[in-house]
Amino acid sequence: MIRKKTRPPRNLILVMGDQLDGASAAFHGFDAAQDIILQMELREEASTVPQNKRRIAFFFSAMRHFRDEQRALGRQVWYTELDDPENRQSFPAELQRRFDQARPDGEIIVLEPGDYRVRAALEALDLPIRFIEDDHFLCSRSEFQALIAANPTMILETFYRAMRRKLNVLMEGEEPVGGQWNFDRDNRKSFGRKGPPLMIPPPRFPADDTTRAVLDLVERSFPDNPGSLQDFAIPVTRAQALQSLDDFVRHRLPDFGRFQDAMAGGQAFLFHSVLSGPLNLHLLRPLEVLRAVLANPSNAPLNAVEGFVRQLIGWREFVRGIYWHLMPDYAARNAMGATLPMPRFYWTGDTDMRCLHEAIGHTIDHAYAHHIERLMVLGEFALLLGVRPYDVHRWHMSMFWDAIDWVSLPNTLGMSQHGDGGVMGTKPYAASGAYIDRMSDHCGRCRYHPGKSLGEDACPFTTLYWDFLARHRRKLSRNPRMRGPYQNLMRKPAKDVLAIRRRATALRKELTRETFLREPDQA
Numbered sequence: 001m002i003r004k005k006t007r008p009p010r011n012l013i014l015v016m017g018d019q020l021d022g023a024s025a026a027f028h029g030f031d032a033a034q035d036i037i038l039q040m041e042l043r044e045e046a047s048t049v050p051q052n053k054r055r056i057a058f059f060f061s062a063m064r065h066f067r068d069e070q071r072a073l074g075r076q077v078w079y080t081e082l083d084d085p086e087n088r089q090s091f092p093a094e095l096q097r098r099f100d101q102a103r104p105d106g107e108i109i110v111l112e113p114g115d116y117r118v119r120a121a122l123e124a125l126d127l128p129i130r131f132i133e134d135d136h137f138l139c140s141r142s143e144f145q146a147l148i149a150a151n152p153t154m155i156l157e158t159f160y161r162a163m164r165r166k167l168n169v170l171m172e173g174e175e176p177v178g179g180q181w182n183f184d185r186d187n188r189k190s191f192g193r194k195g196p197p198l199m200i201p202p203p204r205f206p207a208d209d210t211t212r213a214v215l216d217l218v219e220r221s222f223p224d225n226p227g228s229l230q231d232f233a234i235p236v237t238r239a240q241a242l243q244s245l246d247d248f249v250r251h252r253l254p255d256f257g258r259f260q261d262a263m264a265g266g267q268a269f270l271f272h273s274v275l276s277g278p279l280n281l282h283l284l285r286p287l288e289v290l291r292a293v294l295a296n297p298s299n300a301p302l303n304a305v306e307g308f309v310r311q312l313i314g315w316r317e318f319v320r321g322i323y324w325h326l327m328p329d330y331a332a333r334n335a336m337g338a339t340l341p342m343p344r345f346y347w348t349g350d351t352d353m354r355c356l357h358e359a360i361g362h363t364i365d366h367a368y369a370h371h372i373e374r375l376m377v378l379g380e381f382a383l384l385l386g387v388r389p390y391d392v393h394r395w396h397m398s399m400f401w402d403a404i405d406w407v408s409l410p411n412t413l414g415m416s417q418h419g420d421g422g423v424m425g426t427k428p429y430a431a432s433g434a435y436i437d438r439m440s441d442h443c444g445r446c447r448y449h450p451g452k453s454l455g456e457d458a459c460p461f462t463t464l465y466w467d468f469l470a471r472h473r474r475k476l477s478r479n480p481r482m483r484g485p486y487q488n489l490m491r492k493p494a495k496d497v498l499a500i501r502r503r504a505t506a507l508r509k510e511l512t513r514e515t516f517l518r519e520p521d522q523a
Contacts, residue, residue, distance in 0.1 A: 009076075010034035011106040014095065016118070017045070017059040018404050019111045020066040020238075021282040022073070025135040026111040032075045038098055038108075039063055041082040043221075044090040049398035050347075050516065052227030053218050054234075054367040058401045061207075061214040061236040062281055068210065069237070078102075082217060092121050099127055114280075115405035116327045136282055137320060138290075138313055139163060144321030155426065157181070159321070160314030167313060169290065170306060182310055183303035189258040190439050196264050200251040202274045204233035205240045226347045226399065228365055234277065234401070241278035248273040249292050249300075257304030261372045263355070263440035268362040272370045273308070276402035279316075286312055311371075316407070322414070322423060323406040331390060331409060335421030336428075336472060338386040342395045344514035346378070353460060354446035355436050356381060367401035372439070375429055379416025383430060384464035385508055386471075389419030427481040430468055433459035453500050460507055467504030470497055 013026050015037055041063065046056050060082070067079045078101075080087050080094055088094040099108065107128045113119045114134075122129055133140060139147075147162060148154050161181055164170060170177040191197075207215060215229050235241045255271040264270065278284045293308050323330070345351045349360035359373040369378065374396075382392045393412040397403045414424030433450030437443040443450045443459075452458040453466050469476070469489045477486045489497070 009036045009102055009104045009106075011036075012078075012099065012102055012104050012108045013037045014108055014110045015039050015066070016111070016113060017063050018114050018281050019134075020062055021136065021285070022066070022070055022075075024111055024282065025132045026109050028132075030075075032073075035076075036102060036104075037067075037070055037075055037077040038095075039067055039077060040080040040087075040091070040094050040098075042080075042087070042089050042091060042094060043082060046082070046222070049394050050225050051222075051397075052364070052367045052399045052401070053222055053225050053229050054227045054232065055399070055401045055403070056222060056225070057211070057214050057218045057229060057232060058234060058236065058277060058367065059281070060218065061211045062283065064210050064214060065237045082221060090121075091118060092125055095122070096125065096127065114407075116323075116331075117405065120328075136285060137317060138167065138286055139317040139321060141321070141324050144317075144325065148321070148325060156314060156318050156424075159318045160310055163313045163317060164309075167290075169294065169309060169313065170302075178302050178306070183257065183306050186303040187257045187307050188261050188439075190262050191259065191264055191441070195441065196259070196262070196267060196270060197255065199255075199267075199269075199271065200247075202252075202269055203235075203240075203243055203247050205235055207232050211236060226364060227367060235283070238283045241275070241283040244278065245273075245275060245284060245289060245292050248275065249296065250298050253293065253296070253304055253308065254298050254300040255304070257301065257307040260307060260370075261376075261439055263358075263373060263377070263436075263442065265354075265358055265441055265445065268366050268368060268370075270370060274368065277368075280402045280404050280407060286316065319410045319424075320406050322410045326420075326423070327409075330420065331393075331413070333413060333420045334389055335419055336383075336386070336389075336417070336475070338383075338388050338417065338419070340386050340388065340508060340512045341515040342382065342387050342391040343385070343511050344516045345511075346382075346395055347399070347516045352447055353381075355440060355442040355461075358442060363399045367399060369400070374411075375416050376431065376435060376439070379412065380429055380431065381461065381464070383417050383428060384461065384468045385511060386468075387417070387512070389413040389417035392417050427479055428468075428476070430465060430485075431461075432465040433461040436461065454496070454503060458503070460511075463500055463504050463507060466492070466497065466500045470501055 010031065013030065013035055041060055067077045070077050078098060088097050107130045110122060110129055110131050112131050112134045147159065151158055211232065215232060219229060235244050252271040259271050275284060275289065279286065279289065290312055293305060296305060346360060349357050349364055351357050355377050359369050359377045362369045362373065390413060393409050396408045396412045410424055413419040416429060418425065418428040433443065437450040447457065448459040449457045450459045450462060453462045466489060469485055476482045
């Protein structure tokens with residue numbers, strides 16, 4: 001009997017863990033009879049930093065559900081599981097193995113990666129790889145380059161207004177709806193003594209058989225990693241992501257605006273959307289999220305709608321544009337000259353500073369913390385200590401379910417650590433313990449006093465804040481937005497400033513004595 005020779009496939013479509021959209025540009029012209037989808041779980045990608053177990057499980061579960069959905073559509077998927085004995089465990093090596101197996105007549109088609117390191121590794125291969133521009137985003141890289149060429153010192157506000165006009169979002173002709181471009185001043189309310197009003201938490205999605213298999217795999221393969229897999233109920237499919245989006249716009253959007261900067265003990269999610277994970281894995285498209293928010297089924301006030309729109313079409317797109325505009329050199333920037341390692345307690349929550357204990361606890365338990373916890377608690381404390389900005393980025397990548405290099409690096413190194421010297425923000429996000437006291441209920445239950453910078457009960461935030469200003473006086477005192485803080489510093493007696501600086505030096509030494517990461521391998 002003569003066997004008919006099997007014809008090789010036409011193209012391999014490489015789908016990475018943050019590209020789970022079967023209608024992406026990589027699938028334009030896809031032919032189920034000729035093309036093969038390729039997905040790979042890789043130890044190298046799960047081990048670049050000691051990642052939160054929940055983050056790894058989120059990626060692998062979403063990837064496996066995507067695989068099953070594509071197969072149900074009649075598409076052929078080659079899927080390498082982490083514990084496959086033939087898995088070579090890195091993008092270059094495993095892709096080469098799969099290419100050698102398939103011997104396609106055409107190309108390996110890859111949606112442009114969200115990580116410069118991965119793209120560089122793929123470009124180094126002697127394989128017929130064709131990168132496709134990612135149409136998930138609302139501003140292409142070429143569009144961003146044109147904008148920044150016309151505005152070399154472009155800041156978020158300039159970019160955001162351009163995006164509003166381009167998309168005709170919240171506009172009345174050439175003017176913004178409501179007569180102003182943003183309502184940030186209306187979005188800084190704290191909960192006060194009564195605490196948060198009644199909240200409807202994000203929907204829960206109990207683990208199915210696919211997810212349970214992933215949870216077992218992660219626990220078995222990464223037993224010593226930080227994080228918890230208990231009560232895993234986050235959205236891992238497109239259907240679940242759409243349900244989460246609908247739930248947000250119906251139940252939490254009305255209070256999102258005014259309370260977006262507020263914090264409360266024991267509350268990880270509050271009125272936030274918790275959609276960054278599904279968005280960053282492409283389970284949701286920003287345009288459909290935008291339309292759902294603008295449809296506004298809950299009749300949310302303008303400040304809430306505009307506040308969310310600004311994050312979605314302004315900040316998120318701006319961050320990506322900056323990343324690709326400035327990489328790879330951006331990763332090495334350290335404008336504040338920070339030299340210390342990331343403290344070990346950022347992975348364990350073992351600290352008696354209540355605000356940090358709460359925010360790190362949310363990160364360990366949920367692989368999530370909302371943006372003000374990330375910026376004004378977790379990020380700010382690292383800034384005040386003087387942690388190397390790339391180390392802060394690596395920690396962020398290790399602990400958060402939504403962390404992709406393109407979004408994490410500008411937000412950590414740039415925005416929270418001011419490591420880029422002002423590209424992402426016109427001043428450092430630095431404040432004393434008084435800010436946390438105003439925006440949360442943490443300080444009333446903490447052993448430290450937010451108003452004190454000296455003494456046994458002095459708040460480390462406050463001590464380190466004044467020390468930060470004193471250390472960086474030469475760099476920052478001429479910044480117009482820092483005039484008020486430096487006027488306040490000048491009012492302090494010289495002997496008090498000296499005592500504060502001595503205590504801050506001791507704090508920095510004590511708090512960074514134990515670390516968790518190896519020395520950083522920068523991009």
